[in-house]
Amino acid sequence: MKYLQVKEAVLRELAKPQPGFPLSENQLSQRFGVSRMTARRALQELEREGYLSRQQGKGSFPAERRFSQGSLRVRPFYEFAAAQGAVPRTQVLVAEPRPAPAEVAEKLGTADTLCVRRLRFLDEEPVILETRYLDAARCGAVLEHDLTAESLHDILVHALGLPLTRVWQRLGAVALDPEVAALLAQPAGAPGLRLERVTYTLQTPVTWVEYLMRGDRYFFEDTFTPQGERP
Amino acid sequence: MKYLQVKEAVLRELAKPQPGFPLSENQLSQRFGVSRMTARRALQELEREGYLSRQQGKGSFPAERRFSQGSLRVRPFYEFAAAQGAVPRTQVLVAEPRPAPAEVAEKLGTADTLCVRRLRFLDEEPVILETRYLDAARCGAVLEHDLTAESLHDILVHALGLPLTRVWQRLGAVALDPEVAALLAQPAGAPGLRLERVTYTLQTPVTWVEYLMRGDRYFFEDTFTPQGERP
DNA sequence: CCTCACAAGTTGTATATACAACCTAGCGTG
């Protein structure tokens, strides 16, 4: 595993207070007695892991330390349920053609939509209220499927063959309004997480969805290692 | 760019209802008249992008579609400010040795801690209250730095030379209690985002931090493409 | 029938080579 040894050497160099840069593939290959392709592989992996930045014609430099504070994975509901060791259930409240409200219609580019509203339980406790609008022209067949099944994602991608190429989403905290609070068995005004999401297939929006989650039951939890794993 | 052509061809194959698998590097190289190394590169990139799963001795297969619902990046405060086009400011409320409360001490493995509490403004509006405990044995020098500067991350990593190797974090929604609400200029009980985080250096926890964010001003927003970019 | 060994096919690692694309510094010429 020569390329691993080169990687480690470069990492040690990187840790020095005054690293000697830029590095080059040829320089490394000579210093460690390996071929250029092997040195190249080491540098490429270090770039992918966020340690180096490489530029054609210039060389390899230490990456701007980004200090991205990490990321929070959004897990599918059934995965979340499994992690909690809880039994999931889905109740369909609405599944019918219904025009989207103005703000949603604007984001979808049409008001000719289907509406699906589902309440999701963990161990018979309501946790998430999902409200979704789908472009009727593209997703008409959705209503023929069993919406108590877990994944609407699956239906869209597999059954309808819509590649989901882009997602926009936004997460915030809100006070649950009385109607929603009642569905989630919470007092009006209780805090909740709100995740809004628009999914695109080939530049055109297909579905808008809002998840309202009970603040006392739903969390996003993650552990990760900044800038890729240490070798 | 032959490897890109091979990638596209494999992606088209992947989209068929009944794809012919497993693929192999030799097979592809013959079919497209390229070298094995070129076919190899195409398959490797498709694996990294989540389309394929490769196993030594067996071959390359379509990946289990994961449908990870994506991830929310947590941006450093000054980056968030820049994105909003707002002027950031930091006010230090507390910066002194202070023992951590029991729940925090348990997570840090010590109660010999420093406490830093900072209020962060966007355009002179309070948005985030940060409460942090640091292992005093490792971070004593922190108090000598200018804590109104933007990044405590930078201080820990650069000035103290602590590699941050692991992060655990959890995000939820809470009702702001009266004391916090007052600091954030919100009515008591208003909804807020709460991000709790423990950062490790080499398996041992170094700092615990809680961010309380105004629900009406702070969001996590992202766009991304599921399973890597389309070529 | 069972078991072991081997062969064939696969990916992983390493090397050598060639040329293309790109960047920069410096030199020459106008």
Add this chain to the structure above:
DNA sequence: CACGCTAGGTTGTATATACAACTTGTGAGG
């Protein structure tokens, strides 16, 4: 002085080769 171009260094792409490590099926031998 200013401009352009060239030379040398860098990464990017592509190929050919060799062997190691792993998986699976098959066939020989007990």
